Amino acid sequence: MTSLQPDLNGASTATLEKSPIIVAKNVEKTYDNGFNVLKGVSLTVNKGEVVVLMGPSGSGKSTFIRTFNGLEPYQKGSIEIDGTPISHGKKGIELVRREVGMVFQQFNLFPHLTILKNITIGPIKLRGLSKAEAEQVAMELLERVGIAHQAEKYPGQLSGGQQQRVAIARALAMKPKVMLFDEPTSALDPEMVREVLDVMRSLAESGMTMVCVTHEVGFAREVADRIIFLTEGSLIADTTPDQFFNNPKEERLKTFLSQILH
């Protein structure tokens, strides 16, 4: 297939080589009001891996994942994306951000642009693609997420599930090395959750490296290579889905699971 497909061999080679692509070491963050939200969190994600990040509300999941593309400043520790250090406010951070796609809970599509332009604006302005090239890439991606026929519409005319799939396509159009998802299905009506998870699942199968904050247990069980558990700013579990759900060790994790698994 074309180069817009993320490296199809990524998944298999990654498990063999284990080459790290996100390396976060002892990340510490305190908000301006003195709240110590991250208390030295370390995480290494290898190429092609799908990591699901779980934790109670307010545990710092969003804050942590947002440090990976420099949206959130941190005070101590270090984060590298494919060997390049990243931190908020640093010069050249835009260059690293291009390599890290992000999908938000609230979609955040650009309401003044058509679906097609939402996707092509990045590649045209930042990757130097011609309009025609960018549109071709965009149409292929829209095809892949199942909404090619909506290309000329505006975000406001689409359902939440469709908007979120466009948001995924928009992030993929930059050909990122890593994709971050922050509760991508939490703002969706229940009947639309599935269509977004299906897109994420096929993205995972294509070998994309993904870090997902989600409470979708089915997705986590079936798609995640690892599940990490954050509570009160500390990582207290980093394990396989099987261990995580069937054999949890930590008390706080057990409590959490009893809540989400009812």
Next chain:
Amino acid sequence: MDEFTLSRIFINLVIATRWTIILSLIAFVGGGLVGALIALMRISSNKLLSRISWLYIEFFQGTPLLLQLFLAFFGFSVVTGINLSPLVAAAIALTAYTSAFLGDIWRGSIQAVPRGQWQAASAIGFGYFDQLKLIILPQAVRLAIAPTVGFLVQVIKGTSLASIIGFTELSRAASLINNVTLQSLLIFGLAGLIYFALCYPLSTWSQRLEKKLAYK
């Protein structure tokens, strides 16, 4: 003594209207340019720039335009010894006044764009000015149209204050002619119609523009 016929009254008013238009245009252009700068300073993460623009806005919004005209016309010469022509003084005062209001309106419009839009734009990899230009401003403009035009209509009417430093613009001309002819209702009625003719197209144009820029 000259007979002030209806057509002569009308012609005199129209001639005076040229000053109303010139002063308004100066206020729009000067106020728009400086106002854009003030708005950008106001949203800047640089504390000093933001503080300066805040003071600027507070000062010129918090004092009457009349006082600003006096300050520019009389105050300037007291301090520097240089006499400003009425036109330059009016240009300075109108620019300062208009820019403070437009700067504040535009700051509000920019800040009314949801934070998620900035975040999505930076997550794609756009730098600050690209985020502003490609994503934020196009959305802010839509929000700014109605209050901006509403304020510009106030400015057109506000130019009448410039008569105080010597401009025979529309209001002053009307009052001078009235002193001679004493046909108050006719003269001020005509002047009112001319103001209306200047302001009304602005308002309808703004409504059309808002419709055009509305998202589908």
